[in-house]
Structure formats: C-alpha cells, structure tokens
Amino acid sequence: MARVPYADASDVPDEHEDLLRSSLQDRPLHVYESIGNNPAVLAGLRSFFGSLWTDSGLTDRERELVILAVAAEGRNRYEWHQHVNIARGVGISDGDIAAVGRGDHASLDDDEATLLEYALAVVRGEVDAICHAEIAAQYGDDAIVGITAIAGAYGALGQMIDAFDLELEGDTSFHGWDPR
Template sequence: MTQRIASASPPFEPDIAASIDRIMRGQPPLRLFTTLARDARLFTKFFAAGLLDKGHLDIRQREIVIDRTTALCRSEYEWGVHVAVFSRAAGLNDAQILSLARGSAQDDCWTDEERLLMRMCDALHERCDIDDDLWDALRAHFSDEALLELLMLAGFYRTVSYLTNALRLPLEEHAARFPE
C-alpha cells in the first residue's frame, strides 16, 4: 500500500517541531504526526484532543481501551505503536496483548474491571452505544469523570484509526504487529 497523503518534511513550523520533540523525546517522529504536520491547524487540533496525560484513568485502563479500540478498527499502525511503547508500562502480558487483538472480554487473563473495559469497547464499536446494564456495571467501578474520559478515549482512537487506515500509513519499524 502507498501512503495516500505524503508526510511533511522538516524543518517543521516552530510550534509543530516543539510539539513533536516533546512527544517523541528524541526519537524520530511518527508518520501520523508528520502527515498531520502538513497543516498547523489540524495538527494543533489533533494534539489538543489527546488523552495521554494524567487523567482519571491509570495507564493500564487507558491502554486497554486504546489497544482494544484500535484492534477492533483494524488499525495495526496505531495498535502496534501503543503495544510497543506502552504495554510494558501498563503491565500487559502476552496473553492480554493477544486477547486485545483477537480475543474477548471472557478470556481468563482479565480482571472483572478489565472485562468491563473490553465490553465497553466492543459495545461502542458495534453499536456506538452502551446498554444500561453495562453502564451500571461501569459506574460501580468508575467515577462520572472517568466514564467521560473512557468515552472520549475510545472515540478519539477510533478517529486515529480512521486516519491511519484511510491514509494507508506504513507501519512504523519499531511497532508491534498484529498476532497471527
């Protein structure tokens, strides 16, 4: 596959370069970032919507939602970047990574709370909604603010999946690949 919209080439506008440097911490920028760097307004809007900061979720909860959402959307690009960069810090083991990509909430590797996160991602992906029973179960574990963050996180990474898939971004060299 050929990337549909070419990435911007350095030097980037100062604000964009500063954002990329802050995020990448000395590593080469991701193709997604350099593609969005073609337009300063879109680049800024994209990064303003990011939810990788300290919020109402811990890194494990956040990565379960991101990895499951991007796997359901078949965004190997984004799934692979997150698994490669964050899975160890999130404490995800090989069985859990496989389950996020190909399994279900019923897999033995999950706690009850983590099963709820998987079910939430599945429901949002399939119906763009959460039924009352699942909502009530989520409310028993998460504050209203955390629930808002979960919905925004799943929605944002669905958008990221649209971008990476539709732009046909080549997979990053260091990123994980979907399991066979």
C-alpha cells in the first residue's frame, strides 16, 4: 500500500483534475495521484516535466534512453515500468531496453553511450571536466541543460516514488529489467 493516498478527481480543484491522468495512456497514474495530494505541486511538476519532454533538445529516443538509464540506476521499478512502455512506443527495441537495464551501453552507438554516461554522472554527482567535455562534443549548451535537467528531475521523481512506495497500476505487472 502506498504511503500517501491516491487522490482522485473529487480530491483536487476542477482545474487540476486532468493532471491526474497520463496524456499518453489516457488514464490516471499512481505517480500523479500521489502527488495530487498537493495539487499546486502536481501542476508545477507536470508543467516542468512537459517542458523537459518538448524543450530538452533531445530526440524522443534519446530522452527515453536517459530516463530508462536513470530509472535503472535508482532501481526504480515504477519509473522503469512506465518508461519501458514509452520507449517501445518511440521505437526502442527490447534488446536496447534490456541493455540499459543492466547498465551495458556497449550495444548502443557511441553517441548514445556517451549521453547515458553523462546522465548517470549527473545522477551520481560525478560530472567532471572530462565528462562535460565529452557531452559538449556532441551537444550544444541548450541540450546539455536539457539532458542535465531530465537526469536530475527523473532521479528526483524516482526518489519521490520510492518515498511514497508507489505500486504499479493494478492492471499491470512489472516488465522486469530485461523486458524481452
């Protein structure tokens, strides 16, 4: 059982009801329902995460690889599970998803491996001049800000999910770290 209740539409102001639902899955998700206990925070987070998706400077594939790597690093089953579905939807193969799940970036191309190593360095607090120079050789400053924000934000979201002890939605079961 989650440590905070799952808010429903009757628990939040009318202008926040839609924020409890995933626009991709067209249904309420526990992550949003738990944060819905503070509708203003939910609204701010949804706006921030929406901006990360659209304004980060990454392709959908790159964004999802970063999110999967961060979820795998934190061993966050809920976030991993949600983003396996999204990753598949943007064309990432189960083989690549499984490789990210085990921290093996060798099967990805060199640019993607560098991207994930940088994202993980952000989460671990290990970005140094060499790490920054490697990512700067691939991306401009605007995208580096986007990558760093995605890695940090999804790391923080994973911490919230863990603190709340969120369960997967009742009609799903965990894909596993290797979803093949």
